[in-house]
Amino acid sequence: MIPPRHGSATNPFRRSSHMEEGGGHGAGDRISSLPDDILFSILLRIGSTRAAARTSVLSRRWRHVWARLPELRLGTCDVPPGATLLDSIDAALDACSAPAVQRLEVAMYCHGLRVHARRVAPWLRFASQRRVGDLYIEVPSQMKFFLSTPKPNKEELELPVCDGATRIILSLERQWRLRLSRVGSFTSLTDLHISCATMEGSELGALVSEQCPRLRNLYLFVRLAAASNVSIRSNSLDSLSFDVENTEKLEVIAPKLEVLTVCDATKADISAPKLAEISWDGDTGYDPLCHRFANAGRHLRLLDLGSKCVVASLMHRFDKVNVLKLNLNLCNFKGTEAYTNFLNETIALPKCEKLKLRVSLRDYDHSFASSMFHLLRNCNSTRKVSIKVDSGHLTGYRYPCPLSCYCRWPESCKADGITLESIEEAKITFIRHSYGQAQFVEELARCHAPGLKKLVINCVLWSDGSTNELQDKVGRMFDPDVIVKCNVI
Structure with missing residues (x-):
């Protein structure tokens, strides 16, 4: 047997022979002696909160470290689909003990998974209460479930005010009615992406014009519950991507707007003196009598x-x-x-x-x-x-x-x-x-x-x-x- 070289480093994750089973702080386990910020850095690199939770078997000291992580990434299909996956997401949010969460990501790429709007609502409330900075929620398409039901129930989902959020990305279901709170403001929000949902034109306009004073980038790929006008007035908006079905007329007053993408707007009045990039698509085309650019160079x-x-x-x-x-x-x-x-x-x-x-x-x-x-x-x-x-x-x-x-x-x-x-x-x-x-x-x-x-x-x-x-x-x-x-x- 070759003896170890003098001064050689030992494996930092090797358990001491006299350490009690399950580990313990100060018992010779180098994992347990790491400070919290380093443990957080290690677990965040794993990329999955569920996988990070599994590391609790390494040491008693690690048992609840994952619950204090400032970032939660949930929803991957590494568990059997169905209620088990949804329950695991709920359980992880219930176990979270971090006073503030920087990022919440719930991305479900499971085809054929039935998700109701009522299951998503607690996740949005969690984001509001924990002042989540970066919110990303994506649910799989529910279209086949709506097609298989003669008269599917209309589902509503409320987006509560998240005054700590700087970025919100929601990819939902086109049949869901996304309701917006009229009270409060998204005071820190700079980026908002909403796709595959049904909204009210008046609520959508009020959200952008009145409740998002710092919004810079807005992406909308939704449909209106009824044909109506949409008015967007913002002193902070830099870029706007607008693909909203059932829009009769789009009004945009944005003095800082530089990038504009429009698809299928029957009528449009755009006031944007700094406009520098335009992407125009859709069946309706462009008609100078119906689509006007005011103050544009x-x-x-x-x-x-x-x-x-x-x-x-x-x-x-x-x-x-x-x-x-x-x-x-x-x-x-x-x-x-x-x-x-x-x-x-x-x-x-x-x-x-x-x-x-x-x-x-x-x-x-x-x-x-x-x-x-x-x-x-x-x-x-x-x-x-x-x-x-x-x-x-x-x-x-x-x-x-x-x-x-x-x-x-x-x-x-x-x-x-x-x-x-x-x-x-x-x-x-x-x-x-x-x-x-x-x-x-x-x-x-x-x-x-x-x-x-x-x-x-x-x-x-x-x-x-x-x-x-x-x-x-x-x-x-x-x-x-x-x-x-x-x-x-």
Whole structure:
């Protein structure tokens, strides 16, 4: 037997031979001698309150340390689903002896687990009473239970005032009615995310406008119980993401608002003089007669337009955009008339330094090459272009447009006469390969682009061969001074 080297360290978690069973403070157990702040640090790194509670078997000193943790992470499906999981969450909250809880996370990723709103209500009351700083609650979808019940009972859930909370994230059930307290304020709240719930428009407006004086970031993905207006007035709001079903009119007065995301607002009046980023999507589109921006400037950092509609009038509202994102679903332009409208509405693009195009393409869509060259002809000041193409499930058989459609004209798919004076970098990503996309790259090489310095193509192999062979093939199409990089995905 080799004796231990002089001065060598022993295992700090090794139990002394003369220590009484179960451990004890001062009995030679180095775990038990650790100060509370170090024990808390160790247990918090485990990432699960239930797992932290299991460590109580290591030492009698550890038995109730987990109950005093300043952070609680509950709800993982490491126990049998059903009432056992919900009961374990309730038991952990009952056992908690921490005077203040910095974070409460209840995230249940168990598909098929039935959760009633009345089971969630005590968790919210706990957060209010213990002045939880960071609150995160997510319940699994209950839709299948509502569908299987002829007349499901309407469930209500009240969000009590949490004056100690700085961030609240709630992902609930769309059929639940989330009621908001009219008394008190969320005095410390800066971030509020509510998704998958039903709310009253008046309560929602009062919450943001009257009860959250420090709110900076607001994310709403909910539905209103009845069609109504929503008014948001905030002197502190920096960013707003608004996707609220049944909204008749959205009113926003926010002097500090810089980032705005809107989906499906029938009418909107936005007063935001510092507005710098806009993302607009939805079936209703943008109508300058119904959607108005008051006090907004003519220059944006970002303009992101969704795939459900072309919002040319919104593009024309701004003279310059640092980054312009267009999400085009070519199957939305059914027939020659709709496609011609798309062409007419995108003749004049705002000046942009970077243009990002995301294209959804199917067998029966209009010509990809024709659509892209139409947009590139209008990129007079663009330095960087990025095109990402999702070709879906191409079968190789196309249902072509009538011969009268512009995308069928031979000259529309050619690069003849296209000058890209300002473009310096181009990046093209093909999720799936088609002949039209290969043809587009070949024609792109024929454009007059004297400033082009770099081209990156991410794609599947167009034919049998190596990545180097593909890069050589594409490289030969372009000027030798252009750095060509091909990546196979």
